[in-house]
Amino acid sequence: MKQYWLMKSEPDVYSIDDMKRDGKTLWTGVRNYQARNYMMGDVAIPGAPKKTEAAMKAPTMAPGDEFLFYHSNAEPPGVAGIGRISKVGVPDPEQFNKKLEVFEPKATKEKPVWFCSEVEFVKKFDRVIPLDEIRSEKSLAKMVLLQKGSRLSVQPVLKAEFERLAKLSQKKP
């Protein structure tokens, strides 16, 4: 069963236009366990950290899943387009790079700590759907994005929510 996600990126760092240009990219730099667990997928990865009981029960990504590309720390913040997951459970190469802020001293090639997904560009919306507008939609009120204090950068989305946002993107602002 195809699942749906929302993934946040600051457009100053990596935007929907960057993903369009690249075609595919590794979703690197995520340093949150819950988000990591989603991106690890269901496949057993040799040397990978064990997921907790709770994490085992949580949804998990698979190739073919689609996601909403969300621009955070942007003006306006909002959903900018769609991508597709092409691989899950890829060791995040940035954890091995001492020069980066997301370097992970505990990680080794045999036992990586952080994992990412590989994602493909699907489409850029004709307009960014602003957070304000998402908030004003009754049918979207349960989105993780809108929950108080929620700041997960990779989060599950219902099919109905995904489709509603795709539809809203076609509306003239």
Next chain:
DNA sequence: GCCAACGTTGGC
């Protein structure tokens, strides 16, 4: 730039 809310770290 501010700051509320959250996640992580580390001393005990």
Next chain:
DNA sequence: GCCAACGTTGGC
């Protein structure tokens, strides 16, 4: 295992 202190996220 608790929890205070600290760091980060992300909207405003």
